[in-house]
Amino acid sequence: MSILINKDTKVVVSGITGREGTFHSGQMLAYGTQVVAGVTPGKGGQTWTSACGTYTVPVFDTVKEAVDATGANAHFVVVPPRFAAESIVEGAASGVELIVCITDGIPQQDMVTATDYIKRTKGVKVIGSNCPGLLSVDQAKIGIIPQNIFTAGPVGLVSRSGTMTYEIVDALTRAGIGQTSAVGIGGDPILGMRFVDVLAEFEKDPETKVVVMVGEIGGSDEEAGAEFIKTMTKPVIGFIGGRSAPPGKRMGHAGAIVSGNSGSAESKIEALNAAGVPVADSTSEIPGLVKEALAKLG
Numbered sequence: 392m393s394i395l396i397n398k399d400t401k402v403v404v405s406g407i408t409g410r411e412g413t414f415h416s417g418q419m420l421a422y423g424t425q426v427v428a429g430v431t432p433g434k435g436g437q438t439w440t441s442a443c444g445t446y447t448v449p450v451f452d453t454v455k456e457a458v459d460a461t462g463a464n465a466h467f468v469v470v471p472p473r474f475a476a477e478s479i480v481e482g483a484a485s486g487v488e489l490i491v492c493i494t495d496g497i498p499q500q501d502m503v504t505a506t507d508y509i510k511r512t513k514g515v516k517v518i519g520s521n522c523p524g525l526l527s528v529d530q531a532k533i534g535i536i537p538q539n540i541f542t543a544g545p546v547g548l549v550s551r552s553g554t555m556t557y558e559i560v561d562a563l564t565r566a567g568i569g570q571t572s573a574v575g576i577g578g579d580p581i582l583g584m585r586f587v588d589v590l591a592e593f594e595k596d597p598e599t600k601v602v603v604m605v606g607e608i609g610g611s612d613e614e615a616g617a618e619f620i621k622t623m624t625k626p627v628i629g630f631i632g633g634r635s636a637p638p639g640k641r642m643g644h645a646g647a648i649v650s651g652n653s654g655s656a657e658s659k660i661e662a663l664n665a666a667g668v669p670v671a672d673s674t675s676e677i678p679g680l681v682k683e684a685l686a687k688l689g
Contacts, residue, residue: 403454434452494520
């Protein structure tokens, strides 16, 4: 099983003819994802070819044209920051069910406008911006997550950090623990899906037996996630990055900043512990905690 995407997901890529769009679209196709169309304004009617020359897809001027022609139900946004929020809105207006935006540095006012539109559009989920996307093992991938570190198994992962996602998935695989899906929600202050939303997806997935939740300093998403975990039937393992960050200094992500008592690692760990979640002190401890949780499940 998987969450959010599977073998039947059809993806249209905005920015497919650019360098990053070309590379990551090729990687997605190589993993088996159905990339059915690309969008680059002014290049409609052309054909995109992957760098290896193996794959070709039609290019359209708008997302709506691409969706109408191909039946795509997912939209991958890999365009420059000044165009990204508009591309998210364009995808939502086209009728797709899922939008994944990896673009970093989108102006916050633009994202406020885009997320407000999304809230008023029923039936569409957004992952990002400034995120690595998601991968469902042996099903599909949308984004930049490296597929070679995954193996099939019972663990789902949701994370604010892309690099920690890769590190932890690789550690699980090396420890002989496979995964169902991994979702990187991103580290910007204004996001689409948050911990609560992805945890709910894993709770519904019958193949996911244990969930790993990877947070970081800044904001209150982890605390909200901890409250939801109290309602879950599946065990959750936690990790919080940025414990040594000084207050008032942004660390990496735009949302990774501690202001006063808000957003500290201590408050997040306390909330997770109160929800019965063991929180690893380092990423290397996570496979052991996952094994303990799986053993308790029998």
